[in-house]
Amino acid sequence: MSPETSALPGTVRPRGRTERVRQAVTDATRTLLLEQGYRELSVERVAEVAGVAKSTVYRRWRDTAGLLLELMTELSTGEIPLVDTGSVEEDLLSLARGIAHVYTETNAGPMVLALIAESVQNERVADGLREFWHHRNDRAAESVRRAIERGDLPADTDPVEVIRMLGAPFYYRMLVTHEPLDDDLARRAAATALAAARAGDLRKR
Amino acid sequence: MSPETSALPGTVRPRGRTERVRQAVTDATRTLLLEQGYRELSVERVAEVAGVAKSTVYRRWRDTAGLLLELMTELSTGEIPLVDTGSVEEDLLSLARGIAHVYTETNAGPMVLALIAESVQNERVADGLREFWHHRNDRAAESVRRAIERGDLPADTDPVEVIRMLGAPFYYRMLVTHEPLDDDLARRAAATALAAARAGDLRKR
DNA sequence: CGACAAACGAAACTCCTATTGCATTAGTGA
DNA sequence: TCACTAATGCAATAGGAGTTTCGTTTGTCG
Numbered sequence: 194m195s196p197e198t199s200a201l202p203g204t205v206r207p208r209g210r211t212e213r214v215r216q217a218v219t220d221a222t223r224t225l226l227l228e229q230g231y232r233e234l235s236v237e238r239v240a241e242v243a244g245v246a247k248s249t250v251y252r253r254w255r256d257t258a259g260l261l262l263e264l265m266t267e268l269s270t271g272e273i274p275l276v277d278t279g280s281v282e283e284d285l286l287s288l289a290r291g292i293a294h295v296y297t298e299t300n301a302g303p304m305v306l307a308l309i310a311e312s313v314q315n316e317r318v319a320d321g322l323r324e325f326w327h328h329r330n331d332r333a334a335e336s337v338r339r340a341i342e343r344g345d346l347p348a349d350t351d352p353v354e355v356i357r358m359l360g361a362p363f364y365y366r367m368l369v370t371h372e373p374l375d376d377d378l379a380r381r382a383a384a385t386a387l388a389a390a391r392a393g394d395l396r397k398r
Numbered sequence: 399m400s401p402e403t404s405a406l407p408g409t410v411r412p413r414g415r416t417e418r419v420r421q422a423v424t425d426a427t428r429t430l431l432l433e434q435g436y437r438e439l440s441v442e443r444v445a446e447v448a449g450v451a452k453s454t455v456y457r458r459w460r461d462t463a464g465l466l467l468e469l470m471t472e473l474s475t476g477e478i479p480l481v482d483t484g485s486v487e488e489d490l491l492s493l494a495r496g497i498a499h500v501y502t503e504t505n506a507g508p509m510v511l512a513l514i515a516e517s518v519q520n521e522r523v524a525d526g527l528r529e530f531w532h533h534r535n536d537r538a539a540e541s542v543r544r545a546i547e548r549g550d551l552p553a554d555t556d557p558v559e560v561i562r563m564l565g566a567p568f569y570y571r572m573l574v575t576h577e578p579l580d581d582d583l584a585r586r587a588a589a590t591a592l593a594a595a596r597a598g599d600l601r602k603r
Numbered sequence: 604c605g606a607c608a609a610a611c612g613a614a615a616c617t618c619c620t621a622t623t624g625c626a627t628t629a630g631t632g633a
Numbered sequence: 634t635c636a637c638t639a640a641t642g643c644a645a646t647a648g649g650a651g652t653t654t655c656g657t658t659t660g661t662c663g
Contacts, residue, residue, distance in 0.1 A: 202640060209630050211640065232519040237620065246642045251621070253640090306518050309573050313515035314437040319576050326575055357575075358567060358590055364574050365566035368514050370531055371524050377603055385563055385594035392596075394589035398582055407610060414660050416610065442650065451612045456651065458610090 202253045215263075217243040218250060222260045223267070227300055231307035236260070258315045261308050265325055268301060275333060281345050284336035285359060285387055289379035292363050297374050306367060330356045337390070346390050351397045358395060359386035407458045420468075422448040423455060427465045428472075432505055436512035441465070463520045466513050470530055473506055480538060486550050489541035490564060490592055494584035497568050502579050511572060535561045542595070551595050556602045563600060564591035 221243035225234055234257050240247035254260050273291040278284055296302040312319040334352035341350055362382040366372045389395050407416075426448035430439050439462050445452035459465050478496040483489055501507040517524040539557035546555055567587040571577045594600050 210628080211630080214641075230519070235620075247620095248622085248643080249641055256621090310515040310518040312576065313511050313573070314435070323575055354586070357570065358586075360574075361566035361570035362563060364570050365562065368518070368573055369565075369569050370528055370562075371517065381559070381563075381594075381599060384597070384599035385590060388593045388597040388599055389586075389590035392589070392593040394586060394593055414610095415658080416660080419611075440650075452650090453613080453652085454611055461651090 202249075214243075214245055214249060215253075217245055218254070218260070219263050219267075222264060223300065223304075226264070226307060227303055231303065231310065234260070234307070258311050258318050261304075261311055262318060262321050264304055265308065265321055268304060269325065269328075272329070273333070275335065277336065277339065281336060281340035282383075282387060284340075285355075285383040286380065288333055288336070288356075289359060289363075289383040290376065292360065292382075293374040293376065293379045296363065296367065302367070309364075309368065330360070347393045347396060349396045350390050350393075351395050354395045354397075355386050355390045358389060359383060419448075419450055419454060420458075422450055423459070423465070424468050424472075427469060428505065428509075431466075431469070431512060432508055436508065436515065439465070439512070463516050463523050466509075466516055467523060467526050469509055470513065470526055473509060474530065474533075477534070478538070480540065482541065482544065486541060486545035487588075487592060489545075490560075490588040491585065493538055493541070493561075494564060494568075494588040495581065497565065498579040498581065498584045501568065501572065507572070514569075514573065535565070552598050552601060554601045555595050555598075556600055559600045559602075560591050560595045563594060564588060 218239060221239045222234070225238055225242060229238075236250050236254070236257060237247055239257075239260060240250045243250070250260075254263065273288065273295055276284055276287045278287070296305065308318060308322055312322050330353050333356045337346065337350065337352035337355045340346045341348060341352065346355075359382050362378060362385070363374055366374055366378065386395075423444060426444045427439070430443055430447060434443075441455050441459070441462060442452055444462075444465060445455045448455070455465075459468065478493065478500055481489055481492045483492070501510065513523060513527055517527050535558050538561045542551065542555065542557035542560045545551045546553060546557065564587050567583060567590070568579055571579055571583065591600075
């Protein structure tokens with residue numbers, strides 16, 4: 194029998210030229226996405242800007258969705274700073290402002306929008322995103338867990354659910370109403386999630 | 399001088415064959431969207447299924463975004479039922495359950511997802527959607543306005559903002575985490591928006 | 604009923620996307 | 634340093650999306 198599936202390109206010799214190509218392609222993807230927008234993103238353009246044969250890009254990333262997934266690594270590194278002020282109220286407000294900041298002042302906005310739009314059509318991207326959010330929200334939930342331990346919130350509060358409630362309004366604005374993310378929203382989102390948690394509406398089920 | 403812009407096809411003779419074509423095309427669009435998904439939606443396929451020349455579809459709808467916009471009319475008619483129970487709590491819970499229902503049990507789910515994904519890339523669709531949500535949320539805010547009049551909520555509460563806070567978690571799940579919309583979510587979303595309003599966190603700015 | 608033109612249908616054509624086969628380059632281990 | 638082959642580059646190809654032209658059908662009005 195012949196080997197069922199040969200190793201994916203870029204996995205056997207991950208250094209040297211292979212790595213240079215990877216860098217050039219991700220750089221080109223990011224550049225095009227930010228300058229031209231998601232709509233103009235195509236494998237051909239990326240290959241052209243990267244100075245790489247398009248067949249190479251097709252082989253290693255398959256399509257634009259694969260290119261976007263590669264960019265998620267960057268999003269993971271550029272995390273939103275998590276603080277520990279000793280007060281849930283301030284922790285959550287800081288988090289909300291961090292979210293507003295990262296989506297308005299950094300490259301994350303267009304990238305995340307493109308990824309979400311793609312995830313509607315593409316299961317691979319949807320899975321990748323789900324995992325990404327889960328990790329991120331779980332880390333952010335730490336401040337809620339501390340608050341519960343301090344007795345500032347009901348003992349059976351679901352920490353991650355609080356974070357999700359806090360985050361939801363941002364994505365609502367970005368995707369549904371296409372409104373700007375201002376500090377007003379950050380304060381409302383943080384206050385809303387906190388009010389719900391305090392009222393006992395975000396308990397574990 | 400020649401006429402700046404001639405009337406769009408389908409506007410001068412809106413009856414007879416023109417109307418039959420419109421019906422066939424919207425039917426085909428809906429069918430393809432629901433059966434094959436947004437990814438498989440193309441002008442060519444729609445024209446084929448509708449039994450219409452593709453040049454006709456391109457002329458009148460321009461692209462798939464135009465086809466999707468046509469479907470928004472259907473969404474407007476299939477409104478979420480608004481109740482008046484005399485209690486904000488019950489009104490909002492009923493609304494939240496209505497949202498969960500319409501997106502899980504009807505055709506609205508795939509349609510709205512496709513529209514939102516498209517709106518990321520397409521200004522026309524984004525504008526159409528924004529108007530659509532504004533109208534919908536404004537109508538739903540009626541129950542909040544009644545609650546304010548009764549003195550059940552702070553006088554300067556922003557009624558529409560309450561509705562938006564209530565709706566946000568649904569779109570968060572559909573678009574960001576791709577989780578199902580269950581009754582648990584409906585209860586949490588309604589309770590969260592209400593708790594925030596009562597706490598005075600959703601006042602007009 | 605008859606004339607006018609709106610709207611549609613059919614087909615050719617261009618452009619872009621995606622796939623494939625083969626030659627070439629360059630990591631990698633002996 | 635040399636042999637091996639992973640990975641890339643190049644070019645040809647196929648297929649779909651979008652545009653344009655022109656002839657035909659058919660609402661609409663007098």
